[in-house]
Amino acid sequence: SHHNPLKKSNYSGRGMTLEQDIDETNTYYLHQGVAVIHKKPTPIQVVHVDYPKRSAAVIREAYYKQASTTDYNGVFQGAYIDFEAKETRNKTSFPLKNVHEHQIEHMRQVLTQSGICFFLIRFQPADEVYLLEAHHVIKYYDEQQRKSIPKKDIEQYGHTVKTGLHPRIDFLKTVKQLYF
Amino acid sequence: SHHNPLKKSNYSGRGMTLEQDIDETNTYYLHQGVAVIHKKPTPIQVVHVDYPKRSAAVIREAYYKQASTTDYNGVFQGAYIDFEAKETRNKTSFPLKNVHEHQIEHMRQVLTQSGICFFLIRFQPADEVYLLEAHHVIKYYDEQQRKSIPKKDIEQYGHTVKTGLHPRIDFLKTVKQLYF
Ligand SMILES: [Mg+2]
Ligand SMILES: [Mg+2]
Numbered sequence: 001s002h003h004n005p006l007k008k009s010n011y012s013g014r015g016m017t018l019e020q021d022i023d024e025t026n027t028y029y030l031h032q033g034v035a036v037i038h039k040k041p042t043p044i045q046v047v048h049v050d051y052p053k054r055s056a057a058v059i060r061e062a063y064y065k066q067a068s069t070t071d072y073n074g075v076f077q078g079a080y081i082d083f084e085a086k087e088t089r090n091k092t093s094f095p096l097k098n099v100h101e102h103q104i105e106h107m108r109q110v111l112t113q114s115g116i117c118f119f120l121i122r123f124q125p126a127d128e129v130y131l132l133e134a135h136h137v138i139k140y141y142d143e144q145q146r147k148s149i150p151k152k153d154i155e156q157y158g159h160t161v162k163t164g165l166h167p168r169i170d171f172l173k174t175v176k177q178l179y180f
Numbered sequence: 181s182h183h184n185p186l187k188k189s190n191y192s193g194r195g196m197t198l199e200q201d202i203d204e205t206n207t208y209y210l211h212q213g214v215a216v217i218h219k220k221p222t223p224i225q226v227v228h229v230d231y232p233k234r235s236a237a238v239i240r241e242a243y244y245k246q247a248s249t250t251d252y253n254g255v256f257q258g259a260y261i262d263f264e265a266k267e268t269r270n271k272t273s274f275p276l277k278n279v280h281e282h283q284i285e286h287m288r289q290v291l292t293q294s295g296i297c298f299f300l301i302r303f304q305p306a307d308e309v310y311l312l313e314a315h316h317v318i319k320y321y322d323e324q325q326r327k328s329i330p331k332k333d334i335e336q337y338g339h340t341v342k343t344g345l346h347p348r349i350d351f352l353k354t355v356k357q358l359y360f
Binding site: 030033035036038040041042043044046056057058059060061062063064068069073074075076077078079080081082106109110112113114115 | 210216222241253254262294
């Protein structure tokens with residue numbers, strides 16, 4: 001998220017966050033005519049705006065709001081695509097503390113409408129990206145005892161996403177294998 | 181848009197903008213399990229943020245950015261839905277001056293991906309709402325001479341959307357008739 005981006009510090013030293021890599025991937029998909037997927041703007045509660053003469057309105061007081069849905073959505077060959085990107089410095093599990101109730105609720109609603117819905121999870125230490133379908137995350141979330149998903153479970157139920165330069169994180173290749 | 185909302189002043193005196201009516205419609209659809217459609221947050225360029233101790237971050241300088249896509253998107257029975265809401269005080273035509281090049285470009289991309297894409301246009305004087313499929317608007321936009329779409333053409337090529345209380349603007353009924 002914009003508040004506290006976890007920087008990736010891998011061998012290549014590019015220092016890109018997962019969201020930056022996904023944004024570049026989506027730009028690649030868009031330019032290649034593969035899919036139309038955008039990051040949703042960060043929701044901001046505007047409290048006070050100045051309207052100076054002869055120049056643009058200036059927002060002088062505003063606050064970040066918690067997102068009520070997921071990070072990304074769009075369309076791929078007619079199908080609705082909706083996902084959340086998360087990265088962790090953790091080596092052995094994906095903590096669920098940063099997954100909010102309303103995001104889970106949104107994912108339930110999307111699945112009810114037959115949308116394609118998943119998490120992209122990057123384990124920073126190993127520099128690995130997994131696609132984990134939403135229904136798995138929902139299951140772990142609903143088991144109240146669970147505070148995290150073990151990495152070995154993500155390796156078992158999730159799908160490794162191919163990473164590279166163009167595109168950086170080829171998640172639609174995985175989506176195609178799973179859903180088409 | 182948020183900058184200059186055109187207020188509706190109809191017999192009922194509710195004074196709702198088209199976007200407010202659509203937001204309520206989408207909430208109705210969501211609660212009824214009909215569809216998952218949300219308005220995208222207004223994109224804002226944040227320039228300066230204060231981080232006071234023991235309270236939330238305050239944005240102290242920020243600017244509205246022009247939206248690069250459309251107002252609304254989501255999923256309805258597996259299908260990707262994407263649309264722009266516009267209202268006009270004009271009686272006889274829909275002015276194209278508020279339709280931006282990048283919105284048209286986005287709509288072309290969505291159609292290429294087989295998404296369902298349209299405008300919801302309210303003529304305030306008559307209090308009528310039409311669904312006009314994106315390809316029609318693109319055609320008028322590409323005819324350089326055109327500064328507006330005559331209302332009679334919208335009556336011919338578009339589709340009247342049923343309005344009421346619950347939901348206020350039942351555009352998915354029209355979508356269903358056209359695409360399902
Ligand atoms: Mg995220
Ligand atoms: Mg609009």
